[in-house]
Amino acid sequence: MPEKTLVSDITDDVIVPGVKKKDPIVVAHAVSRRFGGLTAVDVAHLEIPRGSITALIGPNGAGKTTFFNLLTGFDKPNTGNWTFKGKSLAGVPAFKVSRMGMVRTFQLTKALSGMTVLENMRLGATKQGGENIFISLFKPLWKAKEDEITERAMQLLAKFKLDTKKDDYASSLSGGQKKLLEMARALMSSPELVMLDEPMAGVNPALTQSLLGHIVNLKDEGMTVLFVEHDMHMVNTIADWVVVMAEGKVVAEGPPSTVMSDPAVIDAYLGAHHASDLGTIEGQLEVAEEMESDLIRSEVEQDAEAAGIAVPTHEPAHSTDAASTPVDGEEKK
Numbered sequence: 001m002p003e004k005t006l007v008s009d010i011t012d013d014v015i016v017p018g019v020k021k022k023d024p025i026v027v028a029h030a031v032s033r034r035f036g037g038l039t040a041v042d043v044a045h046l047e048i049p050r051g052s053i054t055a056l057i058g059p060n061g062a063g064k065t066t067f068f069n070l071l072t073g074f075d076k077p078n079t080g081n082w083t084f085k086g087k088s089l090a091g092v093p094a095f096k097v098s099r100m101g102m103v104r105t106f107q108l109t110k111a112l113s114g115m116t117v118l119e120n121m122r123l124g125a126t127k128q129g130g131e132n133i134f135i136s137l138f139k140p141l142w143k144a145k146e147d148e149i150t151e152r153a154m155q156l157l158a159k160f161k162l163d164t165k166k167d168d169y170a171s172s173l174s175g176g177q178k179k180l181l182e183m184a185r186a187l188m189s190s191p192e193l194v195m196l197d198e199p200m201a202g203v204n205p206a207l208t209q210s211l212l213g214h215i216v217n218l219k220d221e222g223m224t225v226l227f228v229e230h231d232m233h234m235v236n237t238i239a240d241w242v243v244v245m246a247e248g249k250v251v252a253e254g255p256p257s258t259v260m261s262d263p264a265v266i267d268a269y270l271g272a273h274h275a276s277d278l279g280t281i282e283g284q285l286e287v288a289e290e291m292e293s294d295l296i297r298s299e300v301e302q303d304a305e306a307a308g309i310a311v312p313t314h315e316p317a318h319s320t321d322a323a324s325t326p327v328d329g330e331e332k333k
């Protein structure tokens with residue numbers, strides 16, 4: 001079990017959606033994005049705590065990926081502003097955002113299939129020598145820069161156990177290995193905030209533990225992590241803080257233990273009209289069966305175990321078994 005950041009290190013305020021953090025790395029305010037008549041994102045206020053692991057959860061279509069796209073400059077909002085390390089990022093294009101230390105991965109990996117693993121890594125390096133006209137004129141200067149980039153790439157590949165695959169085409173990697181490559185590539189720019197969109201989706205169970213370990217390591221190395229995930233076991237295990245979105249809005253936030261049993265969160269997943277009494281273990285078990293997902297499951301399991309009630313097993317909404325592993329990393333978003 002990774003060491004969790006104390007709630008008192010994150011905030012001293014009463015925990016409500018939009019609560020102020022002691023040391024926020026991102027502060028978003030009044031951010032909205034509409035697609036025709038649909039408001040996909042409508043975040044009144046959200047602060048992401050520095051040096052912690054924050055999970056962004058919510059039902060399908062809640063606006064999580066769209067919010068990621070906005071923060072990282074891959075999409076433009078209709079309204080709002082946000083800062084990263086105190087600097088305004090609204091209107092800053094994606095490549096500049098990553099240079100400023102905020103990088104992201106995608107729900108379906110964007111490893112370039114026709115390039116080798118090492119070439120993919122080298123693309124992740126920012127401020128390459130060839131981009132500077134002065135440096136590009138002097139071979140010793142750009143050669144030294146190139147060597148430095150390759151060395152860093154090889155160090156990261158070794159860490160992610162992909163070094164023996166450096167000359168393989170990215171297309172030959174499994175879904176999980178592509179996720180690892182994407183994470184390793186994101187680290188080429190030495191970011192301060194790493195944003196991961198569904199890091200566990202399509203990953204073979206054999207690699208999930210390794211991926212979890214790598215995410216926890218990012219925090220141990222001083223980085224802030226923000227990740228979107230449907231796998232509630234993962235959220236419970238590694239997140240210090242959980243933000244819940246529904247219909248574009250932040251409906252709840254807090255430490256995993258309280259958020260998972262918050263009726264507003266259960267409503268967000270199930271709709272407001274369900275009969276189960278969430279105040280009882282039996283009621284929680286009914287909800288767990290009804291929603292057919294992992295939400296609140298680990299909480300319920302712990303409570304049920306304590307009360308000696310058997311918990312029926314089920315597949316998570318977003319299966320992580322090998323059968324669901326994408327053949328190739330072609331992106332949907």
Ligand SMILES: Nc1ncnc2c1ncn2[C@@H]1O[C@H](COP(=O)(O)OP(=O)(O)OP(=O)(O)O)[C@@H](O)[C@H]1O
Nearest residue numbers: 035038039040058059060061062063064065066067
């Ligand atoms: N480019 C687009 N054009 C039109 N509608 C879009 C576009 N992108 C997203 N949407 C809509 O915006 C809403 C939010 O989508 P988004 O992908 O952000 O949700 P999500 O919470 O990431 O969902 P999931 O968990 O399924 O990935 C959805 O209703 C989606 O259909």
